[in-house]
Amino acid sequence: MCNCHDNDDSPRFTRRAALTGTAALAAGAGLTAGAAEAQENPYAAPAEPALPPSTMKLDPSRAALVVTDPQIDFLSPDGVTWGVVGASVERNNTVANIENLFKAAKAADITVAVSPHYYYPTDKGWRFEGALEKLMHKIGMFDRKGPLTTDGFEGSGADFMPQYKPYIEDGKTIITSPHKLYGNESNDLTLQLRKNGVDQVILAGMSANLCTESHMRELLEQGFEVAVVKDATAAAMLPEGDGYLAALTNFRYMANAVWTTDEVADMLA
Template sequence: MESINSTERAILGKKEAQLPVTGFEIDRHTAIVIVDPQNDFLSPEGVAWGAVGQSVMENNTIENIETLFRLGAENGIHVFVSPHYYYQHDHGWRFEGALEKLMHNINMFDRGDQLNVEGFEGSGADWLPIYKPYINNKEKVTVCGPHKVFGPENNDLVLQLRKQKIDKVILAGMSGNLCVESHMRELLECGFELAVVGDATASAKLPGLDGDQAAQTNYAMMASEIYTTNQLEEILESQKSLAED
């Protein structure tokens, strides 16, 4: 047998190193989870816009998230929102990571306390206005308790999903490489089958740091499926047509 040199072996290794296709079937046990659809991330007046705005515009994130809310309503898919709030007592934390410290410094997602909505309307913690008609439909959308750092470990998202007998999640929202990716990792660890709508997320882009590239890479390596918003809409339209035949 002819020997294989190191260069050929490296080439063969690259050819073999392909991610398998796992697939994702959307059924009645599937929900859409949208993370942080809030002004501070998605409005040009939001305190994080300077960091995430470029990625939001490149991905058409605002409109794509709205499409997901609409698709949920039109197709009977329950939507869960996992928001990010900081209350006054959270500013007394004795230590933070770099991004936590930044969020506290710029008063991101600030609210008075759990029972205080004074000044909430139109604030950075409030929903983007175009999402409000969907979120206010309490039968179709569940707003979970706030997560506090990045992932859903400290809110009731998993409980709310389990109580609706959901075992599959279509994930989107803000910001891609932090809260969305952290939600993805935790939901996978909790046994959910998971797809991500890649262009319904966005991430900070800073000098030498591209959060969106990092996020999209990790989505592809961990999720069962990566959709574009258009692809998901086409799939749901096809399923609707089959159901009507």
């Protein structure tokens, strides 16, 4: 006769208990202060995390700061996306936090790399595009006149934020070839990091659920240990969804660590 009752020694019971028990505990605990904060602030850390805590330890000798798309079109009120990303950028203090990361990384003398997003006229001839590709091309986001000229680049939406230029243009920062969609599969970031003996990445920049998350995923797939700086990124808020909230969920699920700018600065001091 089939024994339909699970027992304490059953691996199936153990897995089931781990899942249902966590849910029951959270439900039975009532509305704690942390849970109340999470209800009021959808970006707050969970009051009762179910996932194991991070064990990542930063080692400056093999670490790099990687910043995706620190460009005017994303981070300035003059940029073409400000109407949809501005509220998220301001809420997270993203512009200042990215600058603080640059300062801390330069003071610690670790590798710094920037992965920019550029579109050249030939990129407008693509025969199929995703929704965001269509939008970016329509609004002229990250447009440059060509790969072999900087004519019209200074101060354009594709240019770097002015306050970041002293760090980016110091002759030491790696400026990779451009990525064309979201991840670094299409540029030389991985090669540059490997050649510099890097296997830990502190990841920040724009946009949280697009280029930043895609860089995180590819770097993880390539064997890097990745910590995302959650207040040094931001994302669009559209009827289709809150990009920052979507990314924050995935950062918690996949990154080796999710840190704040202040935590990184303290580790690098």
